[in-house]
Amino acid sequence: MPPPEAHQPQQKIAMPGVKSVVAVASGKGGVGKSTVATNLALALHMLGRRVGLLDADIYGPSIPIMMGVKETFDANTTPFPLTRHGLKLMSMGFLVKPETAMIWRGPMVHKYLTAFLAQIDWGVLDYLVIDLPPGTGDAQLTLTQTAPLSGAVIVTTPQEVSLIDARKGLEMFNQVRVPVLGIIENMSFFVGADGKRYEPFGRGGGIKLAKEAGVPFLGEIPIDPRVAECGDGGDPIVHKYPDTDVAKTYLNLANVVIQQVVRMTDATEELPTLQL
Ligand SMILES: Nc1ncnc2c1ncn2[C@@H]1O[C@H](COP(=O)(O)OP(=O)(O)OP(=O)(O)O)[C@@H](O)[C@H]1O
Ligand SMILES: [Mg+2]
DSSP, rough: OOGGGSSOOOOOOOOOTTTEEEOOOOOOOOSSHHHHHHHHHHHHHHOOOOOOEEESSSSSSOOHHHHHHOOOTTTTTTTEEEEEEEEEEGGGGGGGGGTTTOOOOOHHHHHHHHHHHHHHHOEEEEEEEOOOOOSHHHHHHHHHHSSSHHHEEEEEEEHHHHHHHHHHHHHHHTTOOOOOOEEEEEEEOOTTTTTEOOOOOOSHHHHHHHHHHHEEEEEEEEEHHHHHHHHHTTTTHHHTTTTSSSHHHHHHHHHHHHHHHHSSSOOOOOOOOOOO
């Protein structure tokens, strides 16, 4: 039986100025993809890389709020990408208010995503981080097939419902032959006022999934209310509170992602030394 049409290889868009393109994905919604994409992009920037952040969630863009962009812009007169906190940014939410319900069908989504990749002058970047919408539908397939992805990072939370959907995400990348750089487990634990570690969503799900899929486990990110507060306030935790454990975790993750990209693609780069 021939593979479904959606899995046929398509022409990849050339982005000659962009060294590595990393997608941040998950099967399930709400696990923290946008938060991870944003903070990871900022951590890469803090390690001295030139970084862009593309919000591929056409129906529910989060990057404008997380990066503190409140206004919308005229597509004909605004030179995109925007720049905030040192990152180059593009999001559908810059063109229409994020709360505007999008009722476009697949082809429209495809059109915008390819325009965001091909028509925007991203300039020279070491990393373009792409925040994918949840699930494994049209938008995800368009991107995974047309963006020149170096690899994907899968975000999950420890509980089984999230892991089931993360497996679907892994499968999608396998089918389109995009290497999975590894799995990040978000909301793994928090440290209580008594100094003890609490794991409200269970333990070890991300590692288990990584082992099962034969991909690296990149690390766990703690729960911290400041993550949400900073995301809502437009100044992500890595930028606003760089001394927190969460921010340090992101810097480590950024280092690991750099190493993985180098290992899994033909990218070459000098690895940074981390000052913690
Ligand atoms: N480690 C964390 N600690 C505390 N809150 C977090 C953490 N990670 C994410 N959050 C919060 O969880 C909520 C969901 O995160 P986010 O929007 O990044 O998820 P998502 O996977 O992108 O969702 P969607 O599937 O809707 O795109 C946000 O309010 C975010 O601030
Ligand atoms: Mg999101």
